Amino acid sequence: MKFADTLARPAVQALAASKIREVANAGIGRPGVLPFWFGEPDTVTPDFICQEGIASLRAGETFYTHNLGIAPLREALAGYVARLHGACGTENLAVTNSGMNALALVQQALIAPADRVVVVTPVWPNLVEGPKILGAQVCTVALDFGAAGWTLDVQRLLDALTPQTRLLIVNSPNNPTGWTMPRAQQQVVMEHCRKQGIWILADDAYERLYFDGEPGRSVAPSFLDISTWEDRVVSVNTFSKSWQMTGWRLGWIAAPQPLIDDLAKLIEFNTSCAPGFVQRAGVRAVTEGEAAVASFVARLKSNRDFLIERLNALPQVQAVAPPGAMYAFFKVQGVHDSLAFCKRLVTEFDLGLAPGAAFGPEGEGFIRWCFAATEDKLADGVQRLARGLQTV
Ligand SMILES: Cc1ncc(COP(=O)(O)O)c(C=O)c1O
Numbered sequence: 488m489k490f491a492d493t494l495a496r497p498a499v500q501a502l503a504a505s506k507i508r509e510v511a512n513a514g515i516g517r518p519g520v521l522p523f524w525f526g527e528p529d530t531v532t533p534d535f536i537c538q539e540g541i542a543s544l545r546a547g548e549t550f551y552t553h554n555l556g557i558a559p560l561r562e563a564l565a566g567y568v569a570r571l572h573g574a575c576g577t578e579n580l581a582v583t584n585s586g587m588n589a590l591a592l593v594q595q596a597l598i599a600p601a602d603r604v605v606v607v608t609p610v611w612p613n614l615v616e617g618p619k620i621l622g623a624q625v626c627t628v629a630l631d632f633g634a635a636g637w638t639l640d641v642q643r644l645l646d647a648l649t650p651q652t653r654l655l656i657v658n659s660p661n662n663p664t665g666w667t668m669p670r671a672q673q674q675v676v677m678e679h680c681r682k683q684g685i686w687i688l689a690d691d692a693y694e695r696l697y698f699d700g701e702p703g704r705s706v707a708p709s710f711l712d713i714s715t716w717e718d719r720v721v722s723v724n725t726f727s728k729s730w731q732m733t734g735w736r737l738g739w740i741a742a743p744q745p746l747i748d749d750l751a752k753l754i755e756f757n758t759s760c761a762p763g764f765v766q767r768a769g770v771r772a773v774t775e776g777e778a779a780v781a782s783f784v785a786r787l788k789s790n791r792d793f794l795i796e797r798l799n800a801l802p803q804v805q806a807v808a809p810p811g812a813m814y815a816f817f818k819v820q821g822v823h824d825s826l827a828f829c830k831r832l833v834t835e836f837d838l839g840l841a842p843g844a845a846f847g848p849e850g851e852g853f854i855r856w857c858f859a860a861t862e863d864k865l866a867d868g869v870q871r872l873a874r875g876l877q878t879v
Pocket of ligand 1: 526588611658661662724725727733
């Protein structure tokens, strides 16, 4: 057998490995490293949610479940989505093994080889690489950075959404920039996609981590608010961020009912179902987790203000407070290779940050910092960054 016989197919070989992982792999396990590279808080899942999972295991819920999720979770999610965004029934919902799994399933359901997929960037790299696994032609439309932070030139996006386009992927609030698509832009894009028959995949993972919402009801504008189940709109969501459940691997898809029927088949041939005890914990999170969400959002908002102020005190740094998500994505004067710089920050200063280049070419020169950490850690991190910047 020749070496070439044991290679993956070309589309898989061509995938770009995550540069966030590349930095983390250089630093994981170093004693004393301050990790801000991944999108997760430094706190464990709220105890009342953990207890529900434990109780479920004790009750012997260790079996396969329905492909689309246990009925109590689908019912709880239907109520939750309806409360936030308007009419939603259990027939519009599929429970998945994480937001990432939900994205992969929706892409498998909608994308055929050579389909044109448009993605707004900079963005979490999984959203750009995922469609390529299926042979899609991915076209990116970049946000612009200025004094007001990150903004979208909506006309440029409309120009990219040609009649040949199959799918638009929008992550709002956005990882890494925090950019949140304003309602007026959503309406224009929705109208255009309706006319052209283009599917919209809304990655709503951070919808609750939104700092400009109504008091006590943090939720970002979503395509779900302005569409009906007759539209080609799919929303993907996760328990990871709103309820601090990254390690549980639980998510969901909200979609028109006919698509849910096909997704059930795809779920069978992917993971078959999410674990029952994890789903039970999810029911508790959705039905009793509002206070936990509110206090997490308040903590993030205060962390954001704390970090942005300190970052802007560094002469080479330009940081704008993001309206959503959990990241500062700041520009650093003199850094032209963010991957090399972030690797140096880890190995020489024990500071773990994500390189902006991981999120697309327009992210080069920027660095992402997850601020879901204590003020002590954030302040210590800023001091380490200041020392690192003296060497640029
Ligand atoms: C934009 C975005 N979407 C989806 C996810 C998926 O999260 P998970 O797979 O943990 O549910 C993440 C995780 O970082 C994300 O940043």
